[in-house]
Amino acid sequence: MDLVRFENVGLRYGMGPEVLRDVSFEVPANSFQFLTGPSGSGKTTLLRLLFLALRPTRGLITMFGQDVVTLSKRQLAESRRRIGIVFQDFRLLDHLTTYENIALPLRVQGQDETRYRPEVVELLHWVGLGERMHVLPPVLSGGEKQRAAIARALIVRPELLLADEPTGNVDPVLARRLLRLFVELNRSGTSVVIATHDATLLEQFPARRLRLEGGHLHIEERAA
Incomplete structure (x- = not known):
């Protein structure tokens, strides 16, 4: 198909x-x-x-x-x-933590955080950002920002x-x-x-x- x-x-x-x-x-x-x-x-x-x-x-x-x-x-x-999309310029929101950026699509959809939080945390660890989930994007390296952008695209399955x-x-x-x-x-x-x-x-x-x-x-x- x-x-x-x-x-x-x-x-x-x-x-x-x-x-x-x-x-x-x-x-x-x-x-x-x-x-x-x-x-x-x-x-x-x-x-x-x-x-x-x-x-x-x-x-x-x-x-x-x-x-x-x-x-x-x-x-x-x-x-x-x-559809998930990873932009070349990341488009992370600097006032949100890594966790909040990745969870944003689910939050916009009105989903309950108590239900999606475990999935977001698991995905953060999968892309190697488990220790960086509470920091803001300006603190992240270029590679970490890229992985965060990928995770945000993936969270909507x-x-x-x-x-x-x-x-x-x-x-x-x-x-x-x-x-x-x-x-x-x-x-x-x-x-x-x-x-x-x-x-x-x-x-x-x-x-x-x-x-x-x-x-x-x-x-x-x-x-x-």
Whole structure:
């Protein structure tokens, strides 16, 4: 079953040229793929389409069995709750502790903290932040902030996880550790799409590649 399907999708901003042209691909359930391509090729735009922050100028996007163009605001919000996203700039709130940042999506949903606290604490330990749960983001290192951002995306148990250059601000050793977190998440049933230009990681973690170039998408199947 495909969680996402793009069929001849095009997107332009205003009256400018198309940023994406005739993009067609699918994201199967329980799949893992890298999104690659040079700067300016449209990777972030494609991620925004996958996160339902943009709608296509033309073509068809089906997500969780629904045509995204026809979704109401309420339906869009419901679909987004099935998606986790790790932004390149972390987007942690500096006045909240690490624990509070990770728990925020559940708090926004109105869930009872007495029910979700054990799960948040367990996840903090899983990403190696168990001893840092009560500190504020300005105290965290770049790698710790990245792991916190990943944990915040995972706490909602997403069916689809999107990550924009998640290893761009960490050293190679930590980058491999972070990728292993994504691999373990994928093994637990979440589909993962990671945008990266890190050639070393691409070689160390063989997986399907969605390569953007000049607004066109090329699919490269790789044996895992």
